[in-house]
Every structure is written in structure tokens, then in C-alpha cells.
Amino acid sequence: MTFGDQGFPYGPPEPYAPFTAEQDRIEQNRIEQERIEQERIRRRRRNRRLAAAGTGAVLAAAVAAGVVMAADRDGGPGGGGRDAAPPAATATGSGPAVPSVDASLPSDAPSALPSLLARPVIRPEQAFPAKNVRVGDGSRYTRVDLATTTDCTRGMSAELAQLIEQGEPCSRLTAALFTDTDRRSQITVSVLSFARVEDATRVFMMASMDPVTYQVVSLDPPPEAGMPTVPPGSAGVFRRVMTVRSVVFANGQWGDGSETGEAELTAQTEGLLRHVNETVVAYEDGGNG
Secondary structure (H helix, E strand, O other): OOHHHOOOOOOOOHHHHHHHHHHHHHHHHHHHHHHHHHHHHHHHHHHHHHHHHHHHHHHHHHHHHOEEOOOOOOOOOOOOOEEEOOOOOOOOOOOOOOOOOOOOOOOOOOOOHHHHHOOOOOOHHHHOOOOEEEOOOOOEEEEEEEEEEOOHHHHEOHHHHHHHOOOOOEEEEEEEEEEEOOOOEEEEEEEEEEOOHHHHHHHHHHHHHOOOOOOEOOOOOOHHHOOOOOOOOOEEEEEEEEEOOEEEEEEEEEOOOOOOOHHHHHHHHHHHHHHHHHHHHHHHOOOOO
16 A cells, blocks of 8 residues: 555545655655665764774784785675775765774884884885885786875775865875786785875774775776776775775775686785785885895
């Protein structure tokens, strides 16, 4: 029974039918909007609780050990390790409200931290020193593009840019696009660096909980590379790690947008992430540069 036929076994009188049908549509729409708003409020509250509970533990581990290797493997709601790639958005776009995330240094932060943070943030040539790289399992990759900016909002989703606004601005975003020897994969590894550990932690926590919403944008291959642009909305593998003052992102996709070969793509993405992470950690821990 719908709103329009209550009390009328054979339906409402004909003159009122159009009016009551429209009223029914309006009422149902109002109820649905209220339900969506309540769900949004519950989701924001849940994110705040999760962020508050996890920030202190992750931050303490980061500053004590120099790096947090916590690349998530659930891949978001599907649990299969791959999500639809986010659109190339900027901070001017619209999106869901970003929860307020409080991040602060623990009282037992190591005494060496101030001297580490006094070092300049890692430069592009330090983060990605080689055009051809070989990762731990012996796989080889070629860097086909390199981009860097101090206006970090140009290379990330609107939600990630809004999250960063809760603290100090990022210092530099550097991204490199790699491909395998068959030139099938396109893997963007990005280093997002901050002056403060707290700001890197805030980004790492939220990106770990929602890797698609809080994401940096993948690079498109330059024309001279002779590679196709990944079709919009194609599935991908998203991973990230945190170093002392940076969050290193890795976004892996097949150039043709294929959704097969997930295990191979995951291995390539994680291999390159580990390779770049080791380079960034060595610099931020004072080992070189």
C-alpha cells in the first residue's frame, strides 16, 4: 500500500490522484534524504573515533622506528585489494565532509627527532635517483615521468587537501611513473613530505582507512613514452607507508584498464613501494644527502 491509496480499496478519487502521487514522491524523497544524512553523521563519528584511537600508536611507532610499514591489504570495501581509481580531483572540488583528526607528538618522542626534522625535505632527485630500477625480487622497472610541486593540492583529491588544511601545509609532493619491462603496468609512486610528523601521521591514518577518498593522483604517461592513458575509473592497487616525515603512496594499474592479473599487479606495486620507501627512509634517517 502506498501513501496515495490508504483508505481507498480501488484507489483514490481520480481528481486527486496526480496530487497524492506527487506528495508520496516528495515524502519518500524526504525520508531517504534523512536516512542518508543520518548515515553520513554516523560514518563521520566512526572515523573520528578510529582516528583518535589509532593516531597515538602509529605516531609513536613512526618517530621511534623511523618508518611505519603498514601498507593495507584489504583494498577497501571489496576486500580484494583493488578499488576503482579516484578521479583527478583538486581541492576546489566538492565531496563529503572531512572529519577532524587530532594528531600530536607523544611525550616519549625520541630525542633525535628534532635534528631529523631540521633536515630539508627530500628532493626529487633524492627520492627517485635512477631512471631504471631493480627491486628486491629482481624485477626491473623504468621511470617514464617525474613531477614535483610545492603546491601539493594540485596532485591529490579534494578530501586529502582538506585534511591537510587541518595542520601545516605539506612541504613537497614528488611523483614518479614507472612501468614494467613489458610496458603493461603503470605505477605511480608519490612522496608527500611535511615539516611536522603530526601532519604526516594525520594523512597516513586517514589514507589507510579510506585509500580511495584520501589519495594522491596517478600520473598519466607523457606523449613521448608511447604508452596509453589508463581509462578513467579503472581498478587499481593502492598502498602507502609512512616514514619519519613523509607518506609514500603507490598506485598501480594496468595501462589498458584490465581487471585481471591482480596478484601480479599487486606484487609490482608493493615492490616499487618498498624500493622507494627504503630510499626515503635512508635520507630521512640521516644516512645520505
